[in-house]
Amino acid sequence: MALAALLFLCSFGLPSGEQAATQTGQRPLSGLLPIPSELGGWTNDGDLQLFEGEDLFIYIDGGAEIYLEYGFARVIVQDYRNEAGIRLSLEIFEMQSPESAYGMYTFKRSPRGETLVIGDEGQLADYYLNLRKGRYLVTITSLDLAETAGVGLLAIARAVDKRIEETAAGPDLIGALPEEGLLTPSLKFFRGPLGVSNSEPVLAGVAAGIENGVRGDYGSGRTVYVFSYPDGSISRQKWAEAKALFSESKFSDLAVSGPVMSARDEKGRSIFARLEGNFIIVMIGRINLPEAGAELDRVAAKLRSLPRRR
Amino acid sequence: MRRAMERREFLKKGLQAGWTAAVGGPLLREFISMPLAALAKDVPDVAVVWGDDYTKNALKAVELVGGIGRFVPKNSRVAILANVQSSHPGTFTSPAVLRAAVQLCRQAGAKEINLVSWQALKNWESTGLAKVAEEEGASLKLVERDEANFRPVPVPSGKSLSEARILNIFLEHDVFINMPVTKDHAGNKFTGTMKNLMGINSPASNRTFHKENWQTDSAAIGHLDQAIADLNTVVKPALNLVDATEFITTNGPFGPGEIIKPKKVVAGTDRVAIDAYCAALWGLKGEDIIMIRRAREHGLGQPDLKKVKIKEMSI
Numbered sequence: 001m002a003l004a005a006l007l008f009l010c011s012f013g014l015p016s017g018e019q020a021a022t023q024t025g026q027r028p029l030s031g032l033l034p035i036p037s038e039l040g041g042w043t044n045d046g047d048l049q050l051f052e053g054e055d056l057f058i059y060i061d062g063g064a065e066i067y068l069e070y071g072f073a074r075v076i077v078q079d080y081r082n083e084a085g086i087r088l089s090l091e092i093f094e095m096q097s098p099e100s101a102y103g104m105y106t107f108k109r110s111p112r113g114e115t116l117v118i119g120d121e122g123q124l125a126d127y128y129l130n131l132r133k134g135r136y137l138v139t140i141t142s143l144d145l146a147e148t149a150g151v152g153l154l155a156i157a158r159a160v161d162k163r164i165e166e167t168a169a170g171p172d173l174i175g176a177l178p179e180e181g182l183l184t185p186s187l188k189f190f191r192g193p194l195g196v197s198n199s200e201p202v203l204a205g206v207a208a209g210i211e212n213g214v215r216g217d218y219g220s221g222r223t224v225y226v227f228s229y230p231d232g233s234i235s236r237q238k239w240a241e242a243k244a245l246f247s248e249s250k251f252s253d254l255a256v257s258g259p260v261m262s263a264r265d266e267k268g269r270s271i272f273a274r275l276e277g278n279f280i281i282v283m284i285g286r287i288n289l290p291e292a293g294a295e296l297d298r299v300a301a302k303l304r305s306l307p308r309r310r
Numbered sequence: 311m312r313r314a315m316e317r318r319e320f321l322k323k324g325l326q327a328g329w330t331a332a333v334g335g336p337l338l339r340e341f342i343s344m345p346l347a348a349l350a351k352d353v354p355d356v357a358v359v360w361g362d363d364y365t366k367n368a369l370k371a372v373e374l375v376g377g378i379g380r381f382v383p384k385n386s387r388v389a390i391l392a393n394v395q396s397s398h399p400g401t402f403t404s405p406a407v408l409r410a411a412v413q414l415c416r417q418a419g420a421k422e423i424n425l426v427s428w429q430a431l432k433n434w435e436s437t438g439l440a441k442v443a444e445e446e447g448a449s450l451k452l453v454e455r456d457e458a459n460f461r462p463v464p465v466p467s468g469k470s471l472s473e474a475r476i477l478n479i480f481l482e483h484d485v486f487i488n489m490p491v492t493k494d495h496a497g498n499k500f501t502g503t504m505k506n507l508m509g510i511n512s513p514a515s516n517r518t519f520h521k522e523n524w525q526t527d528s529a530a531i532g533h534l535d536q537a538i539a540d541l542n543t544v545v546k547p548a549l550n551l552v553d554a555t556e557f558i559t560t561n562g563p564f565g566p567g568e569i570i571k572p573k574k575v576v577a578g579t580d581r582v583a584i585d586a587y588c589a590a591l592w593g594l595k596g597e598d599i600i601m602i603r604r605a606r607e608h609g610l611g612q613p614d615l616k617k618v619k620i621k622e623m624s625i
Contacts, residue, residue, distance in 0.1 A: 062508060
């Protein structure tokens with residue numbers, strides 16, 4: 001009884017969704033917010049906001065689709081302001097799974113940010129900080145591009161990190177990418193074609209129907225994609241679509257040999273692809289045939305060694 | 311006299327096309343009646359001005375496309391649509407550019423200058439746009455997302471969108487100035503003049519731009535881009551004044567993301583040309599943006615920048 005009363009008191013003043021979460025035993029996201037002593041001089045600026053499911057369209061008007069593709073559950077938003085008037089905005093996204101959070105983190109992080117030892121992974125970019133931990137993705141932004149905001153970004157990030165108890169490693173499919181020469185900030189994890197389209201629009205059709213996918217850039221000037229499909233019939237169908245795609249006039253030099261094909265795009269980039277069971281591997285960039293063959297073999301071998309999903 | 315005749319001529323054409331009857335207000339006829347023929351021959355289709363003072367850039371850009379008098383008649387009621395989608399840097403229309411637009415409208419003798427929106431006051435305040443409106447004497451006309459605040463407008467040539475739902479209050483104006491910030495968009499890859507018009511269409515209608523059970527496949531994205539182009543066939547800004555000063559090129563439209571700073575303001579009437587120009591600012595080709603291709607098919611403008619008269623200058 002006393003505990004119920006305490007929960008009621010703690011939830012008083014929270015957005016209705018947070019109160020409902022408390023009443024259903026679901027952990028309120030507001031429980032992850034920093035307490036005042038952890039804020040390093042920043043105080044709440046405005047009310048806490050909560051958005052769940054497709055209500056995300058209200059908060060991220062016109063841009064919610066990518067979060068929904070990755071698997072969005074809910075988000076809370078709290079803005080802060082310090083005595084100098086510098087503003088920060090904290091968003092804590094609860095995604096549907098650790099893979100969802102991982103994917104959205106890779107989508108949002110900067111290609112040039114500074115890696116932080118925080119959460120399962122974290123990065124500080126020019127004016128914002130992203131971290132992922134378990135199912136959670138945390139984004140903190142300096143709304144005024146203030147140089148002095150960095151201290152606040154880190155203070156808030158550490159406080160939230162401390163409150164998130166679950167952790168998760170990256171998805172197994174990441175292990176399919178060759179490690180040598182991989183530019184880590186370029187690594188992206190996909191859950192659907194929209195994410196892929198934002199990386200390489202021409203591959204969006206091939207990526208329709210994926211379970212997930214990964215992309216990594218390499219210092220040698222090539223990019224490797226691996227798409228995982230639910231079963232071999234879908235991957236074979238997508239392989240046929242890829243052949244049709246690379247037959248279009250904007251590509252040239254299409255050559256197909258069994259489960260391997262190559263072509264060249266309008267920018268003069270070489271494209272190599274390989275069908276490997278439930279997977280399609282695509283390599284784009286400055287790479288010659290022998291190198292591509294060896295690289296495709298390495299990725300295929302890694303795929304065969306991945307834990308079986310079912 | 312010239313304007314009166316042109317207005318009558320437009321009304322006749324508009325009735326033939328069913329537009330005036332559809333909208334039922336003075337909006338479209340005023341937008342289209344501005345006499346292009348009266349312009350000097352050297353007026354560009356698109357004007358681009360860059361420099362550190364974004365207000366001056368905007369003032370100059372409008373001057374280059376014929377001056378504010380071309381777009382805003384004396385005693386007119388002006389509706390301005392800025393982008394206040396997010397308060398993350400590089401995602402909303404620059405207050406400095408808005409300041410120029412309001413100053414120009416006052417200079418032209420506008421009777422009212424209203425910033426119309428269904429976005430919350432919080433957005434206007436946190437982006438600094440509410441403060442500019444107050445300082446420059448423009449009014450915020452903000453309405454709830456309630457569907458009663460929107461009026462159905464048929465889209466006769468729409469392929470994905472048969473009916474838009476436009477803000478009632480928007481339709482009470484004589485002149486529409488479209489003021490997006492150009493930026494990345496995870497769905498369409500690009501946002502600019504045409505996508506900004508979703509800001510006067512009802513959120514519920516905007517949701518129909520996304521196919522049911524949205525699966526983010528190419529058909530769904532094509533549907534969204536077609537709906538945006540369709541919407542643009544029934545709402546035609548008198549002037550587009552685009553903030554391309556500082557904007558995100560990743561994680562759009564909401565951010566935070568990578569920001570580039572071309573420090574440019576772009577003005578003109580051809581939305582397709584302007585969007586193609588702005589897309590090129592961060593390496594995109596207009597022909598690769600589905601929305602731009604669909605708008606071209608509707609005859610809304612020219613995406614081939616080689617065929618567009620562009621005047622660029624720095625100040």
